[in-house]
Structures are given as C-alpha cells and as structure tokens.
Amino acid sequence: MSFSYASSLYCPKCTASHPLNKPINRCTCGSPLLVQYSLKELKSRLNREDLKERPPTLWRYHELLPLQKEENIISLGEGMTPLLEMKKTQHELGISRLFMKDEGLAPTGSFKARGAAVGISRAKELGIKEIAMPTNGNAGASWSLYAAKASIKSHIVMPAGSPPITRREVTIAGSDLHLVDGLISDAGKIIARLAEKYGWFDVSTLKEPYRIEGKKTMGFEIAEQMKWSLPDVIVYPTGGGVGLIGIYKAFRELIELGWINKEDMPRLVAVQAEECAPIVKAFEEKKRVSTFWPDSKTAAFGINVPKAIGDFLVLEAIYRTNGMAISVSDERLLAEQRRIARQEGIFVCPEGAAAFAAVRELRNQGWIRPDHTVVCLNTGMGIKYSEIIEVEATLLQPDDT
Numbered sequence: 505m506s507f508s509y510a511s512s513l514y515c516p517k518c519t520a521s522h523p524l525n526k527p528i529n530r531c532t533c534g535s536p537l538l539v540q541y542s543l544k545e546l547k548s549r550l551n552r553e554d555l556k557e558r559p560p561t562l563w564r565y566h567e568l569l570p571l572q573k574e575e576n577i578i579s580l581g582e583g584m585t586p587l588l589e590m591k592k593t594q595h596e597l598g599i600s601r602l603f604m605k606d607e608g609l610a611p612t613g614s615f616k617a618r619g620a621a622v623g624i625s626r627a628k629e630l631g632i633k634e635i636a637m638p639t640n641g642n643a644g645a646s647w648s649l650y651a652a653k654a655s656i657k658s659h660i661v662m663p664a665g666s667p668p669i670t671r672r673e674v675t676i677a678g679s680d681l682h683l684v685d686g687l688i689s690d691a692g693k694i695i696a697r698l699a700e701k702y703g704w705f706d707v708s709t710l711k712e713p714y715r716i717e718g719k720k721t722m723g724f725e726i727a728e729q730m731k732w733s734l735p736d737v738i739v740y741p742t743g744g745g746v747g748l749i750g751i752y753k754a755f756r757e758l759i760e761l762g763w764i765n766k767e768d769m770p771r772l773v774a775v776q777a778e779e780c781a782p783i784v785k786a787f788e789e790k791k792r793v794s795t796f797w798p799d800s801k802t803a804a805f806g807i808n809v810p811k812a813i814g815d816f817l818v819l820e821a822i823y824r825t826n827g828m829a830i831s832v833s834d835e836r837l838l839a840e841q842r843r844i845a846r847q848e849g850i851f852v853c854p855e856g857a858a859a860f861a862a863v864r865e866l867r868n869q870g871w872i873r874p875d876h877t878v879v880c881l882n883t884g885m886g887i888k889y890s891e892i893i894e895v896e897a898t899l900l901q902p903d904d905t
C-alpha cells in the first residue's frame with residue numbers, strides 16, 4: 505500500500521503528461537497542471553470506511569494527495585473543519601437544509617492553510633529552499649507560517665490595501681514582505697520577475713500544481729461529513745477559483761473510486777463581488793474564459809481577483825455541474841455578515857458572507873428550491889478583517905450609573 509497514489513501531472517489544455525519527481529510550475533503550453541492518481545488501483549485497496557479510524561486532519565486522505573512520503577508532512581493541524589447546520593437561517597430562507605463549512609477554524613484562520621499544508625510539504629519533499637508568491641493576504645499568511653515550520657525562505661508581495669492582520673502574520677513568520685501600490689495581478693507580475701531573477705520557486709495560484717490538491721480536501725470532507733450523500737448545491741466565494749476547481753476534482757475522484765454516485769454531483773456556484781466579477785460576466789456571456797476586470801474593488805479582499813489563470817477550469821466546473829455564477833454587492837454581503845453573526849453566532853469573513861448573500865438571492869429567484877440541501881463555504885474568520893466593523897458602544901465613566 506503506497507502512501508500516495510499520485511502517478512503523474514497532466515495538462516487539462518494540451519493533455520501533455522509530466523513527471524512528479526521534480527519541481528514544476530506550468531505546462532510548456534502555459535496551462536496549469538493537475539495531479540493524476542491511479543484510482544483503479546486504489547479502488548481495489550481502499551474503502552471509504554477505512555477512513556473512519558484516521559486522525560482528523562486532511563492527511564487522512566493521503567492516498568489522494570501528492571505527497572510521496574509521510575515523513576515529509578508539514579502540519580499545523582489543518583483539515584476536518586466543522587460542518588454546521590444553520591437552523592435559523594435555513595428556516596428564514598425556506599431551504600430544507602443549509603450548512604456552513606467553517607474554514608475560519610483552520611490554522612491561520614482561513615482555508616488557505618489547506619493549500620499551504622500540501623504545497624509546502626511537497627516543496628520540502630522536492631528540495632525547494634525559497635518560494636515566492638503574490639497574495640491578497642490570507643495565502644501569504646498561511647504559506648509564510650507553513651514555510652517557517654518547513655525552514656523554507658518565503659518572499660511575499662501583497663497589495664498595500666490588503667487586510668492589515670495578514671501583513672502582520674507574514675512579518676511575524678519572518679518572511680520577506682513587500683507591499684505593492686496595486687492589485688494582486690500587479691503583485692503577480694512583480695513576483696514572476698523576481699522569481700526568475702533570483703531563482704525562487706513561484707508558488708502563485710495554479711502556477712504550481714499542489715495547492716489545489718490541498719484545497720480539494722474540502723470536497724472530501726463535505727462528502728465524508730455528509731455520510732457520502734452529497735448536497736444539491738455548493739456555494740463558494742470565488743477569487744482565483746482554486747477551491748471550486750479543487751472541490752470539483754475531489755468529487756470526480758470519489759466518483760471514480762465508487763465512493764459517491766455520479767448522479768449526485770452537486771451544482772457548483774461561484775460567487776463574486778459586484779465590482780470584481782469576471783467569472784460571472786463570462787458565465788453570463790456563456791464564454792469559456794474570462795477577461796480582465798478593470799478597477800476591481802471589494803471589501804471581500806480574498807475574492808478581489810480581476811483575472812484568474814484557472815478561469816477556464818472554474819467555468820468548466822460550473823457548466824459541467826449545471827451550476828451558476830452570481831455576484832453580490834458589498835452592501836449586501838456586509839449586511840449578511842452581520843445577520844449571520846446575530847442569527848448563528850459566527851463571525852464569518854466578508855467572502856463567506858458573500859456566499860450566504862448569494863444563497864439568499866438564488867432562493868429568491870427560485871434557483872435554489874425549498875427541498876434543496878445547500879453547503880456554503882465560509883472561507884475564513886471574520887476576526888481577520890475586524891477593522892471593517894464599526895464599533896457601536898457608548899463610553900461610560902467609572903462612576904456613571
């Protein structure tokens with residue numbers, strides 16, 4: 505029994521195959537690469553029930569992850585986040601069941617920990633000493649801290665407008681941090697130049713193949729936590745879209761393993777902010793790729809991505825699952841964030857709130873039906889962006905009565 509059943513890397517664009525045994529960024533054709541597994545072989549050796557005895561981290565799915573050797577795991581306890589039923593909200597919206605997969609409880613406070621855990625562990629396994637990445641904040645925070653644990657040097661460039669706490673996380677981890685007076689797309693261009701010049705390994709979203717494998721485990725967990733009967737709809741706040749592509753990849757692998765039914769594939773919904781909605785625009789125009797969204801802005805910083813390198817994969821996942829792409833205004837998502845805290849006791853991040861605002865809208869339109877089971881991803885904790893909340897309080901003097 506091997507630790508991993510990863511067999512090669514394949515290109516979803518030109519179908520070229522690449523070996524797993526050395527550091528690689530993208531395919532020679534420029535497309536992101538995805539990990540291929542020997543699923544037929546694994547199918548005869550592993551049952552879904554075998555997972556039950558394993559520790560509650562994402563490494564419980566190690567056969568379906570790319571890391572070759574267990575001793576190379578760099579872990580901060582990531583994975584197996586709670587799947588919470590939102591009783592008041594489902595009642596209010598008139599949906600049979602509404603769940604929150606709460607990624608705010610992941611190490612470093614966002615689901616970026618999943619990508620970092622697998623990405624950094626693989627980087628370590630492949631002997632990489634220095635990494636570089638552009639980030640809107642949370643990925644930089646996660647990768648910096650995991651890199652610190654792995655003794656890998658990290659170089660981070662993020663927009664000057666990104667959430668202040670994420671800069672502090674990068675700083676305390678000892679990373680080399682630069683702020684750019686621009687967007688993540690500008691940070692990405694700077695990283696590409698610096699990585700080339702200094703020989704750092706560029707771990708930008710989908711410019712290395714392993715981050716998505718970590719994010720894929722959200723799909724495995726949803727399936728396992730729902731006892732292998734999948735929800736009708738999964739709603740995901742989409743920036744680069746790696747989480748959505750990952751969840752789709754997870755379900756396709758589980759179908760091949762015979763652990764879930766093909767007919768049960770959930771409809772995947774990509775949610776974006778009204779002022780940064782390139783995927784939604786492409787979806788509405790029935791396009792296969794998106795175009796750069798100029799002057800993008802939103803309070804939901806993690807989804808402020810004007811052009812995603814994996815946009816064609818996000819759109820394919822939406823089309824293939826009869827899904828949907830929808831945008832919500834900042835005003836609505838911020839109102840939703842407040843409502844969730846007051847109704848459900850959870851301080852979600854603005855990106856997570858956008859997903860719930862989208863559920864509200866899709867329920868109103870009738871696209872989500874009363875008999876549906878819906879899972880929303882809350883991708884991070886609200887505490888990381890607490891400066892956007894105005895404090896409502898009166899100031900008392902010690903002897904006030």
Ligand SMILES: *Cc1c(COP(=O)(O)O)cnc(C)c1O
Nearest residue numbers: 642743744745746747806855883
């Ligand atoms: C990065 C991020 C997202 C978007 O994730 P993608 O997989 O790149 O689409 C959503 N929410 C939060 C909190 C994030 O940090």
Ligand SMILES: [Zn+2]
Nearest residue numbers: 515518531533
């Ligand atoms: Zn290719």
